[in-house]
Amino acid sequence: MPSSASIKDVAAAAGVSVATVSRVLNDHPSVSPDARARVMAAVDSLGYRPNAVARSLRTDQTRTLGLVISDVLNPYFTELARSVEEEARALGYSVIIGNADERPDLQDHHVRTLLDRRIDGLLVSPTDGGSPLMLDAARGGTPMVFVDRWIPGVDVPVVRSDGRAAIRDLVAHLHRLGHRRLAIIAGPAATTTGSERVTAFREALASYAIELPDFYIGQGDFQAGSGRRVTDGFLDLPEPPEVVFAADNLMALGALDAIRARGLRVPDDIALAAFDDIPWFVHTDPPVTAIAQPTTELGRAAVRALVDRIEGRPPASVTLPAHLVVRHSCGEPRSAQPPTSMERRAQ
Amino acid sequence: MPSSASIKDVAAAAGVSVATVSRVLNDHPSVSPDARARVMAAVDSLGYRPNAVARSLRTDQTRTLGLVISDVLNPYFTELARSVEEEARALGYSVIIGNADERPDLQDHHVRTLLDRRIDGLLVSPTDGGSPLMLDAARGGTPMVFVDRWIPGVDVPVVRSDGRAAIRDLVAHLHRLGHRRLAIIAGPAATTTGSERVTAFREALASYAIELPDFYIGQGDFQAGSGRRVTDGFLDLPEPPEVVFAADNLMALGALDAIRARGLRVPDDIALAAFDDIPWFVHTDPPVTAIAQPTTELGRAAVRALVDRIEGRPPASVTLPAHLVVRHSCGEPRSAQPPTSMERRAQ
DNA sequence: CTGAAAGCGCTTACAG
DNA sequence: CTGAAAGCGCTTACAG
Structure with a gap:
């Protein structure tokens, strides 16, 4: 199992500290070429892959977006989801999709799960007028944007047509x-x-x-x-x-x-x-x-608005015409x- | 931001140690009714939600399955994905979907990302004959099962029709x-x-x-x-x-x-x-x-086989007829x- | 029944 | 440029 090697193993194999390993992995400038080379070699030979869970805990960011849609089987939402994933990937984020199947209870389940996983931001197309959980989430700390559908009276950017x-x-x-x-x-x-x-x-x-x-x-x-x-x-x-x-x-x-x-x-x-x-x-x-x-533009715009919000830029609502x-x-x-x-x- | 409370805050509010908080959260039997009640009250008033990232790091399990499919826009795979999520949820797992769009490079990207996230198991419908990464993953420590498509010569259960x-x-x-x-x-x-x-x-x-x-x-x-x-x-x-x-x-x-x-x-x-x-x-x-x-049965069977493998039971390949x-x-x-x-x- | 402590695998000031 | 150390938020033997 090559994937079970930890940063400690790499450090030992390369003869450096874990701090140095971490630095080369994160492209930190102050690493000597020699150390860098030894670390890279150790990484290769051990088949080392950083543990994203540990990294997330430490950095307090998961580089992950949550997308809660009303129904994956609806081709409109499938296409929206695809577009969202594509744009997110381009910006360095993964996305986890939650399918609510038009059921508020399932929607809440997914929002809760996503929040527990500490996603960096949440994209949602609400199935209902807003459960207490959803309202809490919108008011809480997690950046959020509504896409396609929204909840009136909640201060969250909306991307829709x-x-x-x-x-x-x-x-x-x-x-x-x-x-x-x-x-x-x-x-x-x-x-x-x-x-x-x-x-x-x-x-x-x-x-x-x-x-x-x-x-x-x-x-x-x-x-x-x-x-x-x-x-x-x-x-x-x-x-x-x-x-x-x-x-x-x-x-x-x-x-x-x-x-x-x-x-x-x-x-x-x-x-x-x-x-x-x-x-x-x-x-x-x-x-x-x-x-x-x-649809594709909607997905793209929604991700951009959300990432803007996550990264501290002012997010904008956008409305696109249908025809x-x-x-x-x-x-x-x-x-x-x-x-x-x-x-x-x-x- | 209620979600920013940690187990420490709950412990302080309830006047117990974090160990006790953890025990009530995990339904550990040896907790006094009094402590339990105080913890629950603190959880409620703080709106505390456990950090799944920290828990995963500690327990070495994410209760998450990865699903890498060839193309989400293909209704067959959409339905498969829906069935997979449904069965996984019933068994207490979340699923993260990676859409390969029939591109081996994208498939590898998702497999890598999923592995980095330390998913407990991987369901894949391979886009190609098996990249080095995919082969490594199959031989590596992560439980895996192929669904719909498979890679010959690799010792991984197959669920297909x-x-x-x-x-x-x-x-x-x-x-x-x-x-x-x-x-x-x-x-x-x-x-x-x-x-x-x-x-x-x-x-x-x-x-x-x-x-x-x-x-x-x-x-x-x-x-x-x-x-x-x-x-x-x-x-x-x-x-x-x-x-x-x-x-x-x-x-x-x-x-x-x-x-x-x-x-x-x-x-x-x-x-x-x-x-x-x-x-x-x-x-x-x-x-x-x-x-x-x-399709629905395929998704269900695939999840069951994978969870069997994850939880130490012998997984079985299954082949269902089409008509x-x-x-x-x-x-x-x-x-x-x-x-x-x-x-x-x-x- | 309870708590102090270790440790999961990382990152990052801090000091040198 | 480098390392020792602290700490992210949990869980879980261990001791009491």
């Missing part, structure tokens, strides 16, 4: 196609993205003098199962909506399931649009009209070939 | 539909899943006296871009294949992109099948015939409604 303009574009698109009975599958009201998307949708409809009655607002939880249940409910209405707008891609998948289970077709029988765009939407039957967030990607699920004519998923991702 | 029977079923299905020119988009030959799927495909074809010529074997890397390039190559052949079998779901996505970019239709112009099934395959145009792995899910992308008639993604996932 604003979908309101894109939702207005979507509603304009829908209205132009003649749709007047529009329904939404909402996310949990306790999440900002859950409530904001409904509000933005309602406001956009209002500018066309269209109401959003309660029976056209289905309460989902950002997971596929709820999209299915809500859509079933819409379809059972005496006057079902002409369009269903799912507030995330997973609920859109559930909606597709429900529509398909009844032998109905999109967009002929009912139109569908989704918040969050993913590569598969290009290839679904039909391709789904969606609102795309600049509408029109495809065929709302009834528009099949004319030009839309870009493929590869092209779209490259842009 | 065997797709050979399902590939035979697929070829039978394809043959019955009259297809005779079959091509495969392979994964990297340096990965076991990359080479095995080609071998199994070739053997299955052989039993129908069909050859698998080199020009019908496209070299991919399990990512969408390669699926697209390879498919383009197939389509440019003087005699293109009638069927393309993608060795994973991402390359199938790339294939769909390529086919679509030429204005061709699946299955009329060319049939498509994929290894790895995902919820979206139910809703693609057309629904994709795929080979499904018992064919026939949908419409190979040309079969559209008759009965296939199950929705929800139903399929529940079974």
Whole structure:
């Protein structure tokens, strides 16, 4: 087991003190070339690797970021997580991901675990309105930034995208196609993205003098199962909506399931649009009209804000625009070939 | 900052020694009820949380598992990662995920980082045939198990699924539909899943006296871009294949992109099948015939094997069967409604 | 049942 | 340029 050698073994093998070993390992300038060479040789021959746990205890920093997301299985969050890890790595940090599965209790579990591990900073996309633990954490000493979703009234930078303009574009698109009975599958009201998307949708409809009655607002939880249940409910209405707008891609998948289970077709029988765009939407039957967030940029910006905070620079909140990607699920004519998923991702 | 209180502060507040505090925190039996109560009260009022870093250094265990996967953006691996975290949590472990993005250098980076952090055990799905570092790690002191992919000749338990029977079923299905020119988009030959799927495909074809010529074997890397390039190559052949079998779901996505970019239709112009099934395959145009792995069970079994090894019990390799899910992308008639993604996932 | 003390593997003033 | 020593926050024999 080469990895069990400690700094003491290296010092002994090199004939120097542990202080000197530590210095060469940390590129401290005041080490003689000779000592440096002997230490390096000892490190190599012993296969020595510094113990990060010991180092963290001593330096009081772990060079680790925590990321608590609502649902790893949601492609939007998977992509966000990937971007976060990439940027963090570039800045010399590791990231530990906690998957809350849209469950506040699980979210708290991960926040607690991460805090116990003394991560240097925490990135979170809160599943709810803020548990006592989360609030404590936000007020406590650990640098924190919210990404995608946030908790109002808490003094923490927020990195997110604003979908309101894109939702207005979507509603304009829908209205132009003649749709007047529009329904939404909402996310949990306790999440900002859950409530904001409904509000933005309602406001956009209002500018066309269209109401959003309660029976056209289905309460989902950002997971596929709820999209299915809500859509079933819409379809059972005496006057079902002409369009269903799912507030995330997973609920859109559930909606597709429900529509398909009844032998109905999109967009002929009912139109569908989704918040969050993913590569598969290009290839679904039909391709789904969606609102795309600049996910990679969001992840990058969130990490930069957090690292700024950790390293003593003033962090900035950032809001990036989302945009509408029109495809065929709302009834528009099949004319030009839309870009493929590869092209779209490259842009 | 409540989290900055240390065990010393708690001891002072409770009027006991740090040893006693440690004992109540660790549920050691020999503590008087009175001392216990005073300690608990102090813990509460200080908002004390034990420092996991210090504890790990002292106990030489981190209660953490490392998981190095080839690509988080691949839904198969995302689901695997989720299952791993879930089972690990049930057993009292955390997991740190390293995403190799199919790059051996990144894989090594994560293995190194994880080892430096002194994780208790390592789960890996190797991206290549085994870098020196990986080989060292496998021979070294850290408990390890391979999941999905493995490195031949290394004495490490393997938890994976065997797709050979399902590939035979697929070829039978394809043959019955009259297809005779079959091509495969392979994964990297340096990965076991990359080479095995080609071998199994070739053997299955052989039993129908069909050859698998080199020009019908496209070299991919399990990512969408390669699926697209390879498919383009197939389509440019003087005699293109009638069927393309993608060795994973991402390359199938790339294939769909390529086919679509030429204005061709699946299955009329060319049939498509994929290894790895995902919820979206139910809703693609057309629904994709795929080979499904018992992903959740794989993740669970891998964690159990690793924890067995960590805790001194003999770990067992496990091999689970994959199975064919026939949908419409190979040309079969559209008759009965296939199950929705929800139903399929529940079974 | 309890506490003083050693020690896990590092880093870093401090003194030389 | 170098080393002895202190100390990060815990746990755990050891002695009482």
